[in-house]
Each structure stands twice: as structure tokens, then as C-alpha cells.
Amino acid sequence: MIDAISFTNGTLRYLDQRFLPLQENYVETRSHMEAIEAIKTLAVRGAPLIGVAAGYTVILGLQSYEGTKEEFPAYFDRLIADVEASRPTAVNLFFATAKLKDLFKAHYAALSLEALFAAMNAAAVEIHNDEIANCDNMSRHGVELIKQDLAETLKTRKLTVLTHCNTGTLATGGSGTALGVIKLAWQEGLIEKVITAESRPLLQGLRLTAWELEQEKIPFYSISDSSSAFLMQKGMIDFGIVGADRIASNGDTANKIGTCAHAISAYHHKIPFYIAAPVSTIDITIDNGTQIPIEERNGDELRTIFGTQVATPTTPVINYAFDVTPNQFINGIVTDKKAVTGNYSQELQKLFT
Numbered sequence: 001m002i003d004a005i006s007f008t009n010g011t012l013r014y015l016d017q018r019f020l021p022l023q024e025n026y027v028e029t030r031s032h033m034e035a036i037e038a039i040k041t042l043a044v045r046g047a048p049l050i051g052v053a054a055g056y057t058v059i060l061g062l063q064s065y066e067g068t069k070e071e072f073p074a075y076f077d078r079l080i081a082d083v084e085a086s087r088p089t090a091v092n093l094f095f096a097t098a099k100l101k102d103l104f105k106a107h108y109a110a111l112s113l114e115a116l117f118a119a120m121n122a123a124a125v126e127i128h129n130d131e132i133a134n135c136d137n138m139s140r141h142g143v144e145l146i147k148q149d150l151a152e153t154l155k156t157r158k159l160t161v162l163t164h165c166n167t168g169t170l171a172t173g174g175s176g177t178a179l180g181v182i183k184l185a186w187q188e189g190l191i192e193k194v195i196t197a198e199s200r201p202l203l204q205g206l207r208l209t210a211w212e213l214e215q216e217k218i219p220f221y222s223i224s225d226s227s228s229a230f231l232m233q234k235g236m237i238d239f240g241i242v243g244a245d246r247i248a249s250n251g252d253t254a255n256k257i258g259t260c261a262h263a264i265s266a267y268h269h270k271i272p273f274y275i276a277a278p279v280s281t282i283d284i285t286i287d288n289g290t291q292i293p294i295e296e297r298n299g300d301e302l303r304t305i306f307g308t309q310v311a312t313p314t315t316p317v318i319n320y321a322f323d324v325t326p327n328q329f330i331n332g333i334v335t336d337k338k339a340v341t342g343n344y345s346q347e348l349q350k351l352f353t
């Protein structure tokens, strides 16, 4: 399996995703500021992997601390704030920092800094291991849902599935969320081919999902984001499955920009459209998608393509990194605990009991 991220002997090692698939550059660092920059620049990306990286980034910050125990709370607050400022939408990042903040609150007074840091280090490793395990559970639940919902089609032929952005090993450290479901469905003989939307502007679909599918020898075609409606109209897509960066308690889902257009088109063409995400991506504290902070990124991501200027430097740009798909366009939310369908407000809440 691709080694997207690891933490060994106090050193964070990650595969810099900005240069894939043409260059496989691994980076090692012991600097939490460098790790934060890696998250900001999408060298490390993908909601679950951002959560894993956030945990390890805090550990790097702890390793750099040289002050007294009395001075530590102020340092820890700044460290957490810097990590949480790296990317605002993927709730997995805040899920990870919340775990570490809870450990601080519970144990700072009683433990030595050494013991507290050891407990936080163990928690960061647990977050990573959990995300890997989540993928396997999610994949199983997703395949069962596909077998159920597409049973009629499966009687006569295999399926063609649309996906968007990258939700595989590069986004999770495990087999993947949506792409993990796709990989298992392929292994079980359910999939004919994958249609991977390029995912402008940073092309996670064209670059990263295509690279993962090539590694897995799964047949696929890449398409421009704007092609999905036409392929659906021509009957070339049987279902869609994508990841998520934050899911509201009513099932409204934030995911890579372009997702909502695919979902609305799928709804119009009566094609099932699913979200696959670990429970750590669900923000049960918010009622609906309007409350999800949507990251706006530098307009140069559109004005240039990987260093080549394609628009004038003064071209005005609106560059939202994510959009929000209303729950009415989502046929099911596949999590590591179960596949949720029906009344999301009720059913998602049950995942936390």
C-alpha cells in the first residue's frame, strides 16, 4: 500500500502529493511549522489524513518545547491554534486536536510533561490506526449498500462508478473512503470501470485517484468535471460515490468543489449518489450545511496550472475549495460503523450513542 504518512522516532515522513503522479517525493521533518505548511499547501491532504497529520504535528510541537511546566499551557494553546488554522473545513483536523486538548485538560495538573507528552503521542498514533481500520469497515458497509441498491443491474452486468477528487490511500492512510469502497467492490467483481472526475483546480482526481487506480490495476477513465452530466445522460454511469470533509447532523455534506454539481445531476438522472466518510468526519454539533466553514483558496490555483500562467495575474477569481451537497441529493452515507440511509438527522445521531 502507498505510504502516505508515517511517524517514527519523532520524525514525520509524508509523500508530497503536490507533485504526484510524475514525482514521488518523500519528505521528513521534525518541525511542526513545516508540517503545518504541508497541510496548508496540500502536500498532505484529504480529510482523514489531515486529521492524522494534525495529531502528529502537535507531537512535533511538543518535542520542540523547552520551557517549564508552568509555561506550557500558553505554548500548547498557540500550538493548537496554529494547527487548527491550517485548513478550516475538514472536521477530522479538529477531531484530532480535540482529543489532544481533552488529554491536556484531564491530565496536565497531575502528570509530568514527559508523561503528558507520552499520552498525547499514543493518542496521535491511535488516531492514525483508527483511520486505517475505519477504511476497511467503511468499504464493507459500502459494498453491501451497492449490492442492495444496484441488485437489478448487477443481475446482468458490472457497474460503472463516478468518483470525485481523491479519497483513497493518499487521503486516509488506509484503503480509502469512497475509493476504498470502490477498491473492495472491484475485488468482489462488481465494478467494470471507474470514472474519475479531474477535480479542478488542483486535479486530485486526474492526478491522485488515477495514480491509485493504476497501482491497483482497476480500469478507469478520467473526465473533466463538467462532463459528468453528459455521461449520466448517456447512461454511462450507474452510481456515484465521493468522500467528505465535513458532514452536518442532517446529512448535508461538504466535499471537494464540484461534488454538488455531480450530485444534482445524479439526482436528475435517478442515479444513486453516496458519501463515504468515517464518523470522525461528521460534525454532529451543526444542524445543517450552511454552518460548515468553506475554505477559500488563493486565486492563483486557477490563474496558473502547476506553475504555468494561464490567465492574467489580475484576473479576478472566486476559488472555493469545497461545496455543500444538500442531503436530498444523497442516497446514503457510508461510515465505518454502518451505511446510513433515510432520516439522516435521526440516524447519524445514533452513531454517537
Ligand SMILES: CSC[C@H]1O[C@H](OP(=O)(O)O)[C@H](O)[C@@H]1O
Pocket (backbone or CB within 6 Å): 042, 045, 046, 047, 048, 164, 165, 166, 167, 168, 171, 172, 176, 177, 178, 204, 242, 243, 244, 245, 255, 256, 257, 321
Ligand atoms: C477521504 S475524503 C478526502 C476529501 O478531502 C479532499 O479535499 P482536499 O484534497 O482539498 O484535502 C476532498 O474533498 C476529498 O473528498
